[in-house]
Amino acid sequence: MYSEPEPEIAERMRGMHTSAAAALQATPKSSREAWGWRGRTLSRPVAASSGDGWLRVVSAPADKAGGKLWEGPQEAERFMPPAVPRPRLRARLTWTEGGYGYLAELYDKVTARTVTTHEPILRAAPNLDAAWWDGLSSALDAIAAVPTGRVAVRQEYLDRAMPLYLGMPIDTTAPAWSTAHGDLHWANLTSPGLTLLDWEGWGLAPTGYDAALLHAYSLLVPETAAKIRHHLGHVLDTPHGRFAELVVITELLQTTTRGDNLELEGPLRTRLACLTGRSESGQVA
Known part of the structure; x- marks a missing residue:
């Protein structure tokens, strides 16, 4: 996790996180934020019908959205054995808005820091x-x-x-x-x-x-x-x-x-x- 990015990026990512939470019927549980490198990702704890979770939103310019990095968590869910402790992926969605592509992933909540x-x-x-x-x-x-x-x-x-x-x-x-x-x-x-x-x-x-x-x-x-x-x-x-x-x-x-x-x-x-x-x-x- 990294420091909060520039205000323009932070505002855009918070808005997209709010949109993703609504689409996945999840509600942010606290003001805690986890930022990725230069604001590329924003994650927050949420409450969902399936229980407490962790909602992560990834952004990239629309022409660079997708590919190996975006498919990695979904493929890890398919292929990684139970011996590898990792948060389980519950749901995902993708969309494009304002020249950016976005990927939202809802994970099981991890209580450890x-x-x-x-x-x-x-x-x-x-x-x-x-x-x-x-x-x-x-x-x-x-x-x-x-x-x-x-x-x-x-x-x-x-x-x-x-x-x-x-x-x-x-x-x-x-x-x-x-x-x-x-x-x-x-x-x-x-x-x-x-x-x-x-x-x-x-x-x-x-x-x-x-x-x-x-x-x-x-x-x-x-x-x-x-x-x-x-x-x-x-x-x-x-x-x-x-x-x-x-x-x-x-x-x-x-x-x-x-x-x-x-x-x-x-x-x-x-x-x-x-x-x-x-x-x-x-x-x-």
Whole structure:
């Protein structure tokens, strides 16, 4: 979840959320709002005839509405096994208005709070017990085994981006592929009860991608990064896992060129040096 967007976007999205709630016969229960990146999504708790729920509205320019991201939650509802804790999708609708396309999704209510509230990056160690970590490990293993034709990370992207953003020649061929959540960060995980939120982008990725992404978003809190390596070491401490870390480092270093995740750049480069045996200046250590 992110901060409230610019007033014009916020007003438009609140209006569309109100319209979606009426169409789905749901009533907002509180003033609590959960915003997506730059106001792309707005979610609120609601009351519906089927019980308390969570109504999420997604927007995009009309010519870009639809496709893989919009179908992700619906396909997760069809294909993800019960071993993966996630909010169940009750209803959905789509419409176009004022040059924008909208998707409304009504989910079961999740009572647990996200580990972070406004951003993917972890800044303080969360209090997570062994059962939580075991549940996460089991969920990621279950996701990895789901057959799918969806793609979260493309080999073509790796071929282009890895040498550019890692700053070195590198074999960009992923050694293995498996199904991933695709956006596993702390604002998409709840505690004390574990739930994995936001199923837009799930699909095939280099094996270990989810664990590597969560680890990268934890680098400002070494204590938690170490716990991830302990509990998900069966994935990360393998050639597949190390390659997945390089993929994630590539992606996040690319975001720093746009002004995002700037606090992570130093830790990411330090981790890159550790993985490749090169100093941060590019010399072989």
